[in-house]
Amino acid sequence: MPSQETQADRxxxxxxxxxxxxxxxxxxxxxxxxxxxxxxVWHLYQAALAGRDIYYDQRYAHNLEMRAVLEAVLTHGAxxxxxxxxxxxxxxxxxxxxxxxxxxxxxxxxxxxxxxxxLSDAVVAAARAGAEVPHRTGExxxxxxxxxxPLFFDATVDPTLTNKTPGGDRDILQASANNLYLDxxxxxxxxxxxxxxxxxxxxxxxxGQLVEEVYRVGAKYDADIRRIVHHLADAxxxxxxxxxxxxxxxxxxxxxxxxxxxxxxDIAWVRDQASTVDTINxxxxxxxxxxxxxxAWEGIVYYxxxxxxxxxxxxxxxAQWFEDHxxxxxxxxxxxxxxxxxxxxxxxxxxxxxxxxxxxGINLPNDQAIRERYGSKSVSLTNVNEAYEFSTPEGxxxxxxWSEAEAARGERWGAFAQELTTGMHEVIGHGSGxxxxxxxxxxxxxxxxxxxxxxxxxxxxxxxxxxxxxxxVELELVPAGQQEEVVQAEFEYFxxxxxxxxxxxxxxxxxxxxxxxxxxxxxxxxxxxxxxIDVRRRDGKTYFVMTDAHVFRDGxxxxxxxxxxxxxxxxxxxxxxxxxxxxxxxDPALRDEIVRRVDALELPSYTAFVxxxxxxxxxxxxxxxxxxxxxxxDLETQMLEYSAFTREGxxxxxxTDTDRTVA
Ligand SMILES: [Zn+2]
Numbered sequence: 172m173p174s175q176e177t178q179a180d181r182x183x184x185x186x187x188x189x190x191x192x193x194x195x196x197x198x199x200x201x202x203x204x205x206x207x208x209x210x211x212v213w214h215l216y217q218a219a220l221a222g223r224d225i226y227y228d229q230r231y232a233h234n235l236e237m238r239a240v241l242e243a244v245l246t247h248g249a250x251x252x253x254x255x256x257x258x259x260x261x262x263x264x265x266x267x268x269x270x271x272x273x274x275x276x277x278x279x280x281x282x283x284x285x286x287x288x289x290l291s292d293a294v295v296a297a298a299r300a301g302a303e304v305p306h307r308t309g310e311x312x313x314x315x316x317x318x319x320x321p322l323f324f325d326a327t328v329d330p331t332l333t334n335k336t337p338g339g340d341r342d343i344l345q346a347s348a349n350n351l352y353l354d355x356x357x358x359x360x361x362x363x364x365x366x367x368x369x370x371x372x373x374x375x376x377x378x379g380q381l382v383e384e385v386y387r388v389g390a391k392y393d394a395d396i397r398r399i400v401h402h403l404a405d406a407x408x409x410x411x412x413x414x415x416x417x418x419x420x421x422x423x424x425x426x427x428x429x430x431x432x433x434x435x436x437d438i439a440w441v442r443d444q445a446s447t448v449d450t451i452n453x454x455x456x457x458x459x460x461x462x463x464x465x466x467a468w469e470g471i472v473y474y475x476x477x478x479x480x481x482x483x484x485x486x487x488x489x490a491q492w493f494e495d496h497x498x499x500x501x502x503x504x505x506x507x508x509x510x511x512x513x514x515x516x517x518x519x520x521x522x523x524x525x526x527x528x529x530x531x532g533i534n535l536p537n538d539q540a541i542r543e544r545y546g547s548k549s550v551s552l553t554n555v556n557e558a559y560e561f562s563t564p565e566g567x568x569x570x571x572x573w574s575e576a577e578a579a580r581g582e583r584w585g586a587f588a589q590e591l592t593t594g595m596h597e598v599i600g601h602g603s604g605x606x607x608x609x610x611x612x613x614x615x616x617x618x619x620x621x622x623x624x625x626x627x628x629x630x631x632x633x634x635x636x637x638x639x640x641x642x643x644v645e646l647e648l649v650p651a652g653q654q655e656e657v658v659q660a661e662f663e664y665f666x667x668x669x670x671x672x673x674x675x676x677x678x679x680x681x682x683x684x685x686x687x688x689x690x691x692x693x694x695x696x697x698x699x700x701x702x703x704i705d706v707r708r709r710d711g712k713t714y715f716v717m718t719d720a721h722v723f724r725d726g727x728x729x730x731x732x733x734x735x736x737x738x739x740x741x742x743x744x745x746x747x748x749x750x751x752x753x754x755x756x757x758d759p760a761l762r763d764e765i766v767r768r769v770d771a772l773e774l775p776s777y778t779a780f781v782x783x784x785x786x787x788x789x790x791x792x793x794x795x796x797x798x799x800x801x802x803x804x805d806l807e808t809q810m811l812e813y814s815a816f817t818r819e820g821x822x823x824x825x826x827t828d829t830d831r832t833v834a
Contacts, residue, residue, distance in 0.1 A: 178586070182804050183562040185781060188264045192775035193527075193806050194562040198517045198554055198783045200476050201800045208448050209798040211409035212472055212519055215450045216785050217816075218402035219470025219522045222452065224817045225386070225395050226468045226523035227270055229372075230332065230459065232350040233322050234271045239305045240319065241266060242814055244293050245807070247302035251293045258285050259293060260807070267810040268527050268779040272322070273332035273348070275528055276777060280330050280348070283323040290323065291316040335461045343461040351465040355381060360462070369466040370428055370454045386454060386468075387428030395817070399452065399470075400425050413443035421452065437536040441545045448474045449516075449548075451535065456524055469524035471533075479515035479553050482591070485646050486598040493599045493637060498728035499735040505605045513597050517554040519800075520782045522813070527779040527806070529555050553590065559778065560586035566772040571667045573707060573716045580660040584653075588661035591648060592634040599637070600630030607739045617741025623685040624692070624754065625738055625746050631689060632731040635665065639724050658720050666704055666717045669694035673762040674769040680759040692754030693730065699753065701726035713764060781806050 185193045204212070227234040241263040248256045262283045269275045272282075283290065291313050298304050298312055306315040321328040329348035331337075337346035344352045344360070352360075354375035363381045365373070371383040372391060384391040388400065400422050407415045420436040436453075443449070450473070454466025486493075490508040497504060521529050534549045536542065565578075568585070572578035606614065615622040639658045643649045649657055672687055682688045694715065698704045703723035705716040717723060737745045783800050790796040803809045 178557075178561060181561070183558060184564075185804055185806065187775065188261060188268070190776040191265070191268055192562060192564075192778045193264075193268075194558050194778050194780055195802055195804050196518065196529075196554055196558050196780045196782055197802060198519050198800060200474065200478070200517050201519060201783070203477075204447070204474060206795075206797065207409050208474065210787075210795050211406055211448050212474065213785055213787055213795065213798045214402050214406035214409065215448070215452070215472040216520050218399045218406065218452055219450070219472050219520050220813055220816045221398040221402055222395055222468050222470050223522045223813055225392050228392070229350055229465075229467060230271045230273070231329070231348060232353075233319070234350075236305060237272070237319065237322060238266065238814065240294060240315075242811060243302035243304045244297045246811065247297040247300040248293070249300055250296040252289075255285060255289050255293050258283065259290075264806060267806065270523075271332075278332040278334070280326055280332075282326055285324075287316060287320040287324060290320075333459055333461050347461050349459055351460050357462075365464075367428055367430075368464045369430075369433065369457075371465070385428040388426045390428065396425050398817075403452070410448075411443070411446045413439075414446040414449070417443045424453070434538070434541065437538055437541045438545050441536065441541065441548060444548070447477075448472070451525075451533070455535065455537070457537075459524075467524040469526075470520070470522040471518060471525050472520050473516040473518045473550070473552070476515045476517045476553050479590070479594075482648055483513055483515060483594050483598050485648060486594060489642075489646060490599050490602065492642065493633075494603055496637075496640075496642075497603060497633070497731075497735070498636060499604070499732040499739075502607060503604050503735050503739040505603065508602065513594075514548075514550045515553045515594075516550045518552050518782075519785065521780070526782060528777065529780055531555055531559075551593075555780070556590065556593075557586050558780065560589065562778065564772060564774055567671065567769075567774065568667075570768055570772060571671055571714065572663070573709075573714045577663050577716075580656060581664055584657050584660035585664060588638070588657050588664070591643075591657075592631075592638060592661060595634035595637060596630040600633035601626065603633060604629070604735050604739065606741070610739070610741050612741065614738050614741055618738070618743055618746050621743065621746035621750060624688045624750055625734060627686055627689040628692060629731070629734050629738060631693060632727055632734060635662070635693075635727045636724065636731055639720065655720075658724075659717075662703075662720055662723050663717045665690070666694055666715045670713065670715050670761075670765055671769075673757060673765045676757075676762065677766060680757055680762070681755055682757065688750055688754040691757065692750055693727075695753035696730050696749075697723065697726045700729070711764075712768065713761060779806070781809050784809070784812075 181197065183194050185195055187193070201209070201212070224235060227238065241259060244251060244256070244259050245263055251259075265281060266272055272280050274281055294304055294312050294316055304312060304315070306312060310318070331346065332348050334346040335343055337343060342356045344355055344357055350372065352373050355373050359375060359381060360373065363373075365383065367383045367385045370386040374382050374384055376382060386392050386396065388396050403418050403422050407418050410418055417436065417439040420432070420439040424432040424436045451469065451471040454468050456467050456469070457463045457465060459465070459467045494505050494508045518529070520526070529552065532549070532551045534547055536547060568581045569578045572581065610617070618625055637643065638661055639654065644651045644654055669691055672690065675687070676682060682691055694704065698706070701722050703717060703719050703726055705718050707714045707716055736742070737749070781803055784803050786799050786801065787795045788797040788799060
């Protein structure tokens with residue numbers, strides 16, 4: 172594990188494409204895995220890459236063809252006019268990041284800013300330079316570009332990927348450009364006995380009949396799924412018994428496509444709680460489908476981060492000590508704390524629905540019946556969180572820091588402190604405290620709409636309160652001698668955040684979101700009741716300055732005692748008054764100032780990640796003797812490599828009639 176200094180010195184932000192920040196993801200724990208686990212990850216990594224094109228095709232029926240044209244030009248662009256090539260490169264990067272020409276956040280189509288003629292000339296030049304450009308038999312390259320032109324250049328053709336509210340009497344399936352349905356309306360779906368809800372494309376035949384093209388071996392995506400299964404089968408020999416059982420169940424589901432096998436797989440996956448390595452591979456999330464039924468394919472491979480999970484387990488093991496030292500009345504202390512655990516993981520690769528844009532935390536399976544009966548797995552993607560933190564634009568810290576020293580502390584300790592306080596929030600915060608003896612109703616019924624904000628405040632305050640405690644050094648959670656700086660950095664960040672978070676609420680003068688209310692309340696309460704925070708102005712700009720960590724902590728302790736009392740007694744009136752006074756309302760003029768300052772920095776709207784790269788090293792007898800990890804630090808290199816990976820093993824799948832199950 173590199174030190175904080177080398178972390179900060181690393182290349183995080185690689186480039187900016189329009190409003191997207193492209194960031195390298197690191198997986199430092201990989202090298203410490205056993206050889207067996209490394210080989211396991213290697214096979215799962217290939218299984219994750221093998222399914223990537225499924226998701227391209229699910230998002231848009233023309234995606235793979237469009238991508239092949241773009242990549243042909245990029246790889247053979249020597250004779251393409253430089254401004255044309257530059258625009259194709261910009262567009263293709265956005266295309267890779269969003270898996271097609273639809274913005275992941277807005278679902279709206281974006282365009283290639285060239286003329287069809289310019290694209291056509293570029294394609295011809297690429298072909299002359301040796302590129303293999305896919306085109307139909309008897310079709311010229313110019314004819315091919317002409318056929319595809321509306322996809323690249325016309326905003327009115329298939330304008331929206333997923334449209335849940337198309338307006339008028341328009342049909343949500345017809346109004347959505349994705350490839351989960353073909354020539355099908357909602358009225359037809361409602362009359363249809365759907366058998367493969369999660370894992371099929373629904374197609375309307377000219378006869379009016381509907382057919383389900385099931386995603387499985389021998390049917391839709393046969394070639395891709397066979398390759399996934401091949402790599403999963405290779406992985407089985409290196410997996411723990413519990414994980415091997417889950418992988419076998421997954422293979423079975425890919426082979427049959429049957430619901431019963433999906434359930435068996437979900438259960439086997441949830442039961443495997445102890446393996447170091449794990450994977451998510453299949454048709455999982457349903458956000459792309461306006462009906463919320465069809466699963467988008469994704470592949471994720473990760474391992475438990477032993478050191479960071481150890482920190483969480485250390486906190487859980489000592490939860491009783493923290494409970495005994497909570498700054499609240501003894502009657503609210505739990506005599507016996509039950510341990511809470513959460514797993515910190517590092518992601519090695521994310522493809523399909525999970526990459527290059529990634530979630531921060533994952534809780535699966537989605538099947539509610541299985542969750543209730545067998546539980547779920549909850550993981551936080553620590554290396555993703557870390558990459559977000561280290562790639563946060565300098566400007567966001569420096570603009571709102573009163574001094575250079577404050578900004579430097581934030582840069583040095585921000586990621587470390589936030590990870591630790593997040594762990595404390597989850598493990599010793601939410602699990603702590605008990606209700607007053609006379610109160611029998613659960614707190615969320617007593618505190619109603621104030622409950623979440625109170626509970627989040629409580630967990631945040633516990634973390635802030637114990638961060639300066641010597642116990643953390645004793646438990647080796649904070650390096651001795653550096654605790655003071657870590658505390659200072661975290662308190663300063665927390666105070667700055669009350670200002671910075673106002674950028675998200677561009678209208679009105681009121682906060683709705685519970686975490687935002689909670690953080691606003693804590694800072695405003697401390698301003699009103701302690702001298703720990705100074706409001707200063709300089710050059711027409713407002714700053715919240717944390718001036719004394721001891722006074723701050725003392726105030727946090729007093730507020731925590733009161734927040735625990737409110738929860739423990741279910742004191743609705745006090746909860747409401749606390750947030751009304753300190754957490755809900757803000758000064759719109761101040762918000763306008765913050766928005767102006769943030770906009771001047773041109774902060775990115777979202778982030779896309781370049782994944783680590785794996786490469787096996789072979790011994791004399793052809794066995795894998797090691798798997799090496801490296802960091803390409805280049806989106807284009809990685810995307811071209813991934814495309815080559817799926818192109819090599821099989822040709823682009825051709826539609827056949829064998830993959831249709833006629834109902
Ligand atoms: Zn929480």
